[in-house]
Amino acid sequence: MAASEKIFQKTVIINRAIPGSGKTTISRCIKETLENRGITVSIHSTDDYFLTETKTYQFDVYKLAENHAKNLQSFQQAIERRTDLVICDNTNLAPWEAEPYATYARAHHYQIIIIDYVPRELVEHLVVQQATKNKMDAHNSPKKELVEMMKRYHKYHKYLDRLRPSCDNDD
Numbered sequence: 543m544a545a546s547e548k549i550f551q552k553t554v555i556i557n558r559a560i561p562g563s564g565k566t567t568i569s570r571c572i573k574e575t576l577e578n579r580g581i582t583v584s585i586h587s588t589d590d591y592f593l594t595e596t597k598t599y600q601f602d603v604y605k606l607a608e609n610h611a612k613n614l615q616s617f618q619q620a621i622e623r624r625t626d627l628v629i630c631d632n633t634n635l636a637p638w639e640a641e642p643y644a645t646y647a648r649a650h651h652y653q654i655i656i657i658d659y660v661p662r663e664l665v666e667h668l669v670v671q672q673a674t675k676n677k678m679d680a681h682n683s684p685k686k687e688l689v690e691m692m693k694r695y696h697k698y699h700k701y702l703d704r705l706r707p708s709c710d711n712d713d
Contacts, residue, residue, distance in 0.1 A: 562671030
C-alpha cells in the first residue's frame with residue numbers, strides 16, 4: 543500500500559463558481575501542495591477543451607456538449623486509475639451539472655467535497671477574468687453573461703446550504 547493510500551481517502555472535489563472566482567487558481571494550488579506530499583491529483587475542466595494551441599480561451603457554444611463529454615470521460619478515467627484526488631473544475635452552478643461527476647465518484651467509493659465560491663462583486667469578476675498578455679486563458683465573459691451566471695448561482699445556492707431546513711418551501 544502506497545503512503546498516500548494510508549493517509550488520504552480517495553476524494554473528489556467539485557468546484558462551484560462563476561468565472562473569475564479563483565476556482566482554477568485554488569485547484570492548482572491544491573494539486574501542487576498535495577503532489578509535493580506524494581498524493582496523486584488530477585484536475586478536469588471543460589474550459590481546457592476551449593484552449594487554442596497558444597493557450598488562448600476560445601469558447602464555442604457548438605462544442606460545449608462535446609467538450610463536457612470529453613471532460614467527464616477524462617474525470618472517469620482518473621477515478622478508474624485510482625487517482626487520490628480528482629477535481630472537477632467546472633462552474634457547476636446548477637445541481638444537474640455536477641451530478642454525473644458526483645454519481646461516478648460515489649459509485650467508486652470516493653468521498654465528495656463541494657467547494658462553493660461565493661461570487662465577488664460583478665465589477666471584480668469582470669476585471670479578474672479578462673484576458674491579458676500574461677493571462678491569455680481568461681474567459682472574457684461579457685457582463686450580461688456573468689449577471690446570468692450569478693442569478694443561476696443564487697437560484698440553486700439554497701439547495702446546497704446545509705444550515706437551511708430541508709422543509710423550507712419558500713422560492
